[in-house]
Amino acid sequence: xxxxLHLAQDPEADELLGRSPLAALVGMLLDxxxxxxxxxxxxxxxxxxxxxxxxxxxxxxxxxxxxxxxVLSTKPAVHRYPGSMAxxxxxxxxxxxxxxxxxxxxxWRDVTTGKDLLARLEALPGFGRQKAQIFLALxxxxxxxxxxxxxxAAGAYGEPDSFRSVADIKGPESxxxxxxxxxxxxxxxxxxxxxxx
Numbered sequence: 001x002x003x004x005l006h007l008a009q010d011p012e013a014d015e016l017l018g019r020s021p022l023a024a025l026v027g028m029l030l031d032x033x034x035x036x037x038x039x040x041x042x043x044x045x046x047x048x049x050x051x052x053x054x055x056x057x058x059x060x061x062x063x064x065x066x067x068x069x070x071v072l073s074t075k076p077a078v079h080r081y082p083g084s085m086a087x088x089x090x091x092x093x094x095x096x097x098x099x100x101x102x103x104x105x106x107x108w109r110d111v112t113t114g115k116d117l118l119a120r121l122e123a124l125p126g127f128g129r130q131k132a133q134i135f136l137a138l139x140x141x142x143x144x145x146x147x148x149x150x151x152x153a154a155g156a157y158g159e160p161d162s163f164r165s166v167a168d169i170k171g172p173e174s175x176x177x178x179x180x181x182x183x184x185x186x187x188x189x190x191x192x193x194x195x196x197x
Contacts (some may be wrong), residue, residue, distance in 0.1 A: 003053075003143060006171050009037045013044035021045070021104035022055045022096070024143075027165070028135045029126045034080050035164055036175075042078045046071060046089075057102035061093040091125035108145045114153030133157050137167035163187055 005018045007027060016023045023043035031039035047055050049071045060068065068090055072082035079085040093102070099104035107124075111117040114136065121132035137157035139145035151158035157165050163177040 005040075005142060006175070007036065007040035007166050008044070009172065009175065012042070013041040016044045016047060017052065021058055021107075022093075024138070025104050025124070025135070026055060028138070029088055029092055029129060030079055030085060031131075036169070036178075039079070040166070045076075045078050049074060057093040057096040057104065061097045061102070063064060063090065065090060079090050081103050085186055088126040090116050095123075095125050101174065108139060108147070112155065113148050114140075114150035117147050117150065118153040134165040134167055137165060141167045142170070 005014045005024075007017055016057065017027055017040060018045070020022075026043045026045050026046070027040040030042040047053060047146055050059065052059075065069075065087065069083050069086040070091075072078040072086045096102050096104055107120050108117055117139075118132055118136055119188040121127055121135055122129060124132070125175045127135070133154045134157050136150060140150045140154060140158060154167075156162060158169055162168060163174060163181050165178060169175045169178055
């Protein structure tokens with residue numbers, strides 16, 4: 001994995017996301033209840049605060065939980081909820097250590113079908129179906145991971161030029177399109193709730 005991503009809209013953060021499978025997974029995990037750019041800048045901030053140029057699942061899994069909360073809580077905080085996200089990141093890293101010897105890319109390296117890859121992603125702590133499908137779409141659309149049936153397994157997020165998620169962000173223009181789509185979805189959900197549907 002060594003591509004240029006534009007998810008954090010920050011060159012150093014995006015460079016790490018493009019070469020580090022674990023950083024990409026952690027960014028995806030952080031992508032909730034905060035702006036996308038903030039979430040995907042998180043892995044670079046964590047690596048910097050740990051004094052490293054990358055994230056290491058073994059190191060993070062073994063850290064004292066309170067010390068790792070402090071890493072995420074130091075201002076500016078990595079996330080709106082640094083305590084709960086520190087716990088989730090450590091759980092993710094512990095899972096990777098237990099099941100894949102700490103190698104995040106092992107999740108997709110030998111997988112043959114999109115259905116199997118989706119199941120592996122859904123098994124990750126903090127990854128529900130939607131998050132797993134979005135990450136699968138990101139792998140397929142930008143990181144060259146194409147097991148058979150990956151688009152179908154990713155659902156609507158796998159559709160070409162759909163601008164539904166981070167999987168479709170390749171620069172400021174596509175970021176604006178994804179953000180507009182998300183606002184439309186929120187407005188539609190609010191209208192449906194208001195009408196009692």
